Structure formats: C-alpha cells, structure tokens
Amino acid sequence: MSAIESEGAMVEAIPSWTDERVELLRRLWEEGLSASQIASQLGGVTRNAVIGKVHRLGLAGRVKPNGAGQVTGRKKIETESEAAIALGSEQTISEPPAVISHRPAPSFPLTQPAAKPEQNGLAVSERVTIMDLRESMCRWPLGDPTSPDFRFCGGRSITGLPYCTQHAQIAYQPAAERKRDRRVAGIR
DNA sequence: CCCTGATTCGC
DNA sequence: GCGAATCAGG
Secondary structure, eight states: OOSOOOOSSOOOOOOOSOHHHHHHHHHHHHHTOOHHHHHHHHOSOOHHHHHHHHHHTTOOSOSOOOSSSOOSSSOOOOSHHHHHHHHHHHOOOOOOOOOOOOOOSSOOOOOOOOOOSOOOSSOOOOOBOTTTOOTTBOOOEESOTTSTTOEEOOSBBOTTSSSBHHHHHHHTOOHHHHSSOOGGGSOO
16 A cells, blocks of 8 residues: 555654544543543653643543542532532442553563562562552553463553553563564563 | 642743 | 643642
8 A cells, every 4th residue: 555654763653633542532531540541541642731632622620530639620529428419419430440451552572471479589569450550550461461360560650651660661662672572571 | 749630821 | 733831739
C-alpha cells in the first residue's frame, strides 16, 4: 500500500486526539480513572492535556471519585448519612475496579519463568497482586499472568509512567537497540 | 510529599 | 484546539 513505512526511529509518534483516542479518553474518564492514569495509558500526553481535552469535550465533573484526592470544586459527600443516601439513591455501585488491560506500549519480554521469591541481591520488589496495584506502582509483570503467583513489580513508578525507573529502562528501549533481546531485559 | 481536577493563557 | 503553567484542594 503506502510507501510511508519509514521505520527509522520507531519512537511511535503520537498523532493527537484522533477519534479513537477521544473515545478511549471518554471511556476511561467515565470509568473513573484519574487524568494521570488516562494520560499514562494513552501515552504521549500529560495529565494536563487529558484534563484540558476533557473540559473541551465538556466532560468535566464525573460521578464517582476514586482513591486519593479528587473533585475539588465539585460537590462532594460530607457525612455518612449523605453517603448512604447517595449510595442508595444513585445506584448500586458494584462496578468492577476500572482496570484496563492496557496494551503494552513496547513489546517487552512477558515470556519468562515465573518470578521466584528469591531475593537476588537487589531488593526483591514489593510484589503486589492486581488488587493491591496502585497507580503509583510499577506495573511490570512478574510471572505467568495465568498463574495465581502472578504479581506486579509494585515499586514506585515514575510519575506519569506505568513502570518504576528500573523497569521503565527495560520497557522503553529504542526499537533500534531492542532488536533482539537484551540479557538485561530478563526479568529481575 | 503524594496526589486530584480546574483554570488560564500563549501558542 | 492544544496543553504547560498555574491554581486550589485532599
């Protein structure tokens, strides 16, 4: 087809707010994800950009806050009574945690022997399950996702990124250098 | 200090 | 229209 397949520097230039991105943005925002979380998943944009877009789209003010501080200039529940009322009249809030199976930006080695509880010199990361995974935690997968032993790194992730400094280096290697597989890429 | 969204304003 | 800087808050 097109001869615009110049893949010299595969830095994945992020287009802009394409229909798809806007749709995803809408979905995630309505799902209750924070702007920074959405920004992280979209990639190439900051939380400011996300917030700005959200407002331009007229999506400001969501229904359900989530986790840490949210909703500042908005009405919020103050007392337990109000909370009960809100919960009762609003809706049966039983929606699953908004855990989006984000597509791994770079194809990283997910195929690896299950992580073993061995502390290899380096401090064994505070591995966590998906339940304990917080936005500020490294999402680097450890082990077989189908195994109950599956865990995430859980280390302090770089703000705005899904991984800690350690794993971000592995995850975001330039395509050129990634070529085959770095020994160092082996999960630690 | 970590985080949240809201707003402004130059581009 | 976009988003960094800033603001205001938890």
